[in-house]
Amino acid sequence: MNPLSHLLPELEAGLVALGLPPRPLAGQLLDYLVLLDRWNRTYNLTAVRDPREMVAKHLLDSLSMWRQVRPGTLADLGTGPGLPGIPLALAVPGLQVTLVESIAKKTRFLREAVRKLGLDNVRVLESRAEAVDEPGAFDQVTARAMDTLAGILAVGGHLLAPEGRLLAMKGQRPDAEIAAMPPGWRVQALETLAVPGLDGDRHLVTITRDPAKPA
Numbered sequence: 450m451n452p453l454s455h456l457l458p459e460l461e462a463g464l465v466a467l468g469l470p471p472r473p474l475a476g477q478l479l480d481y482l483v484l485l486d487r488w489n490r491t492y493n494l495t496a497v498r499d500p501r502e503m504v505a506k507h508l509l510d511s512l513s514m515w516r517q518v519r520p521g522t523l524a525d526l527g528t529g530p531g532l533p534g535i536p537l538a539l540a541v542p543g544l545q546v547t548l549v550e551s552i553a554k555k556t557r558f559l560r561e562a563v564r565k566l567g568l569d570n571v572r573v574l575e576s577r578a579e580a581v582d583e584p585g586a587f588d589q590v591t592a593r594a595m596d597t598l599a600g601i602l603a604v605g606g607h608l609l610a611p612e613g614r615l616l617a618m619k620g621q622r623p624d625a626e627i628a629a630m631p632p633g634w635r636v637q638a639l640e641t642l643a644v645p646g647l648d649g650d651r652h653l654v655t656i657t658r659d660p661a662k663p664a
């Protein structure tokens with residue numbers, strides 16, 4: 450029995466509100482949460498300490514972007530404890546996820562989570578994003594709470610396939626960050642996302658290469 454099973458009703462309701470089928474996804478996400486909670490006590494992987502808070506702030510927040518994620522390859526840069534990469538790998542069929550994280554204690558947790566949860570579609574790279582030597586290998590790149598848009602593009606733009614998309618989650622509407630983006634990139638979409646259980650909107654920016662203004 451999962452020690453966090455009392456959180457199941459709230460998590461299932463949140464998944465339904467996001468348009469995701471709750472089973473078996475909610476159980477898999479709770480298995481991940483148990484591991485994260487356990488490791489967090491020793492390794493300080495996330496500042497959110499309370500598993501109940503993690504349901505909305507980490508799981509549902511990560512999954513609020515799921516409709517924009519397509520089957521194919523995805524690199525999650527600065528993934529920390531696997532966010533949003535692990536929830537997306539569980540929720541989106543046909544997705545191959547590469548978790549990129551430079552801090553060793555975090556990648557130790559990620560390898561353990563991949564092994565314990567049997568995540569065949571997830572691999573872990575202990576590396577700085579800018580040092581990942583796989584140019585153009587990814588259909589999608591995600592980054593949550595990692596850097597400014599310009600910063601993400603500087604360290605991870607090379608990873609995107611020619612038609613690839615960067616999906617960046619932001620708390621505040623990132624108008625100033627968009628204005629500061631380097632040439633060669635354009636905003637394809639800026640969407641407002643509601644996260645069940647969280648006040649305030651989140652923003653998802655989709656960025657592609659700009660063929661009219663190559664870098």
Ligand SMILES: C[S@@+](CC[C@H](N)C(=O)[O-])C[C@H]1O[C@@H](n2cnc3c(N)ncnc32)[C@H](O)[C@@H]1O
Pocket residue numbers: 495526527528529530531532533549550551552555576577578579592593594595604
């Ligand atoms: C604030 S945490 C966010 C973690 C996770 N994405 C989340 O939403 O909870 C930022 C993470 O990005 C990692 N990071 C920052 N710059 C990086 C880079 N250039 N390459 C790889 N990891 C990076 C840090 O080590 C840290 O774990």
